[in-house]
Amino acid sequence: MNLTIQHTFVPHTDPEASLAFYRDALGFEVLNDVGNGTMRWITVGPAGGGTTVVLHPPAVDPGITDDERRTVAEMMAKGTYASLVLATDDVDGAFAAIEATGAEVVQEPADQPYGVRDCAFRDPAGAMVRIQQRA
Numbered sequence: 001m002n003l004t005i006q007h008t009f010v011p012h013t014d015p016e017a018s019l020a021f022y023r024d025a026l027g028f029e030v031l032n033d034v035g036n037g038t039m040r041w042i043t044v045g046p047a048g049g050g051t052t053v054v055l056h057p058p059a060v061d062p063g064i065t066d067d068e069r070r071t072v073a074e075m076m077a078k079g080t081y082a083s084l085v086l087a088t089d090d091v092d093g094a095f096a097a098i099e100a101t102g103a104e105v106v107q108e109p110a111d112q113p114y115g116v117r118d119c120a121f122r123d124p125a126g127a128m129v130r131i132q133q134r135a
Helices: 015-025 066-078 091-099
Strands: 007-011 029-036 039-045 052-056 083-087 104-111 116-122 128-134
Touching (some): 015 039, 091 116, 091 128
Parallel strands (some): 007 052, 083 128
Antiparallel strands (some): 116 128
16 A cells, blocks of 8 residues: 555634745745635645645534534644644754744754754644754
């Protein structure tokens, strides 16, 4: 069996702010943008292909309860609902470029005991975006 990851989903609360972060700060290409207003599904990914990220409205499933929607909103606000880990061969350079866009810094580049150097940002909806470089 030969399986690969095609998409991952990260919720947004403001599609334009999320688009600016993933397109302008991270440099991802916009591959698809459907819907309108806050009900947009925006697919972004690295130039040249690979796994894509679908930015989507949170908790839109018609079977979800109001309590579940509140829980999702609370988790997103705390930054505990979604995360994304990216890889680079120059974490310090990536950090400097992304920080220069005004993105919210969670962690400056640091060497980790598990063999990576990484940094972290929070996207506009609260998702943790870690960027790692193997030692």
